[in-house]
Amino acid sequence: MKIFSAFAIISSLCCLFVHASPIEQCNRRLNVLLLGYYGSGKSTIVNVLHGLFDLKINDKREIAKTGNHMRSVTQNCTGYDCSNGDIKLHVVDTPGFENNEATNNKVASLxxxxxxxxxxxxxDAFLFTFPVTRVPDDQLANVFNFITSLITKEGYKHGIIVFTSADDVKMTEKEEKLKIEELRNEMLRIAPQAEELLYTVKYLFYRHRSAExxxxxxxxxxxxxxxxxxxAYSEVYKNCVxxxxxTFSTQAMIEAKRKYEExxxxxxALQKDREQLRMNFQRITLFGGSLSSDLQKLKNDIEKMGFRNINIASSMTQEEVLTIERKSKTDNExxxxxxQDYFFLEKERAQIMKNTTTLQNQADELVQKYNEAKKxxxxxxxxxxxxDINNREIPPPNGDLRVSSAFLGGISVSWSNALRVAKPLFAEAVQYFRDKLTEDSKINNDKIVKPTLQSDNATFENYSKYAEKLTTFNNMVKQRTQEIQSATDKNRGRAFKLCEYPEIQKIINFFMESSIRTYSPKRKNVEERLSNTSICFCPN
Structure with missing residues (x-):
């Protein structure tokens, strides 16, 4: 009875298959793409389409290797030629999808x-295998997104979903219809974007060991x-008819793939930028330390704007998600x-703080060098x-010490005594030259005070102005140090003559008055003698 029933069903299917309205364009090898989850029986179906109905586990006759369902056995896209009478199929088996999005993306790309x-x-047809025992999960949405990116709406009519592991589903139209509705609704709950696909494709059940x-x-x-x-042969052939x-052009698949990849x-890129913006927003708004007024203003503006987050459901199509992400980018511009302004200012402020620290250190070094040069x-x-003022340094104009005398303060003195009496005048001349060199060096006019930053939490503008002041100060100190060093080097070993002394006439008059009653020297001779006398000198 059981065998009779099986033969009856097979015979009716054969009749349906043979009497399908043939067309010339279908009298060729028909191309079938096989998609599905790992362990869903894709490779098993390849063997069944090849006519191997009685294979057992690890059977050496299998043309497509099958496994234990713990992982995908098919690791590449492989083509198999199958036939049933005059109908020939070229079936391409593919690696199975898994429960991991990253892995599925690699599978989809392959x-x-x-x-x-x-x-x-x-x-001519694509078959998607899905075990009836599998509970649809979030990754199903990702898988359907890939299928609809690879096969456009025009290709949906070439599709057949094969529910595998269906041994417990009775072979009646009613039971199968109810199971299709149940499983389709579960799929739509996870992936509503696949509604058009799921209502366009056809459905088959694969029972591996037994059926009732x-x-x-x-x-x-x-x-x-x-x-x-x-x-399966019947449905694929009817699809062609x-x-x-x-056929659904692979050129369309290539174009769909190109668009999908783009x-x-x-x-x-949009999701990466949005996530980066979210982290930046949190870093700024959650910072609890003190900020300069310019950074604080930007922080206040950022908090006021707020970060506009979005909700993306796994059931959305790639196009839907892309539309939302584009709008999010516009909203957050x-x-x-x-x-960006905040981080740029933060970076620039940090850099100018570093620069001012360098300028401050330079200022300290320059001030030290200035003080050394000044000292x-x-x-x-x-x-x-x-x-040492004596007769040898300033001999008398007539060269005769014995007769050289002068009446000074009512006292008759010798030339030598006159020189000693004139020493205060010479000391005034020496002090003049000291004062003159000090004045020429402008040391007493220098006001070397390093600028300070008045604000404890300075803005970028504060630092910029401070850096300008430090730069000006450093250049001034450097220049003054060079000027002082140059003057010091110039005066090294220098001798100063009385002719350079503005009050030399006072000294000349003193000597003229001291000697006129004794020998009446010529004023010209006294001026010449005193003018050429070096009164003091700088050390080497």
């Missing part, structure tokens, strides 16, 4: 790259697998600009000594 090359003539018909008769393999074999032999690249100059000036 399929997008390899399938167009393996199915250059286009595809409406009369409660149980059919075991290989008959159950043979039944699926004929159903219904589409007048027109959108994904843009989407990844002002915030992005203000955050050396003053030491040189203060060291200036007068010569």
């Amino acid at each position: 399929i997008s790259e390899k399938v167009p090359m393996l199915l250059k003539d286009g595809l 018909d409406g009369d409660e008769n149980t059919i075991f393999f290989p008959e159950t697998r043979k039944m699926f074999h004929f159903q 219904n589409n007048n032999g027109k 959108n994904k690249k843009e989407l990844d 002002k915030l992005v600009k203000t955050v 050396a100059c003053l030491d040189q000036i203060n060291w200036i000594r007068s010569v």
Whole structure:
């Protein structure tokens, strides 16, 4: 009874298959793309389509290797030629999707790259395997997003969803219809964006070991697998007929892949920028330390604008997510600009703080060098000594010491005594030269005071102005140090003659008055003698 029922079903399927309205365009090898989760039976279906109905575990006859469902056995896109009578299929098996988005993206990228090359003539049908025992999860939305990016709406009519592991689903139209509705609703709950796809494709059930018909008769393999074999060939061939032999172009798949990759690249960049903006926003607004007034103003503006977050459901299509991300970018443009201004100002302020620290250190070094130059100059000036004033240094105009006498203060003195009496006048001359060198050095006019920053939490503008003051100060100190050092070097070992002394006439008059009653020297001779006399000198 059970065997009879199985043969009856298979015979009816054969008749349906043979009497399908053939068209010339379908009298060729038909291309089938096989997609699905790992462990969902894709490779098993390849073997069944190849006519291997009675394979067991680790059977050496299998053409597509099957596994234990713990991981995807198929690691690449592989083509297999299968046939049933005059109908020939070229089935491309693909790596299975997993529960990890990153892995699924790699799988999707591999399929997008390899399938167009393996199915250059286009595809007549694509089969998506999904176990009836699998609970739809969030990754299903990601998988459907990929399928709808690879196969556009025009290609939906080429699709067949195969519910595998369906041994417990009775082989009746009613039971299968109810199960389709149940599973489709579960899929739509996770991936509502796939509604058009799910209502356009056809559905098949694959029963691997046994099946129960409406009369409660149980059919075991290989008959159950043979039944699926004929159903699948029939549906693929009918797909070709219904589409007048027109395949879904792999060129369209390539274009869809290109658009998908472009959108994904843009989407990844937008999401990365949005996440970076969120972190920057938190870093700024959660900072609890004190800020300069310019940074504080920007922080207040940023807090007032707020970060506009978005909610993205896993059920959204790539296009929907991209639209939301683009709008989010537009909405946050002002915030992005203000955050950029904040970080730019923060960076510039940190840099100018560093620069001012360098300028401050330079100022300290320059002030030290200035003080050293100033001390050396003053030491040189203060060291200036007068010569030992005697007859040898300033001999009498007539050269006769014995008769050289003068009436000074009512006292008759010799020339030598006159020189001694004149020493205060010479000392005044020496002091003049000290004062003159001090005045020429302008040391007493110098006001060397390093500028200070008046604000404890200075703004960028405060630091900029302070840096300008430090730069001006450093240049001034450096120049003054060079001027003082140059004057010190110039005066090293210098001798000062009485002819350089503005009050020399006072000294000349003194000597003229002292000697006129004794020998009446000529004024010219006294002037010449005194003018050429070096009164003091600087150290070497």
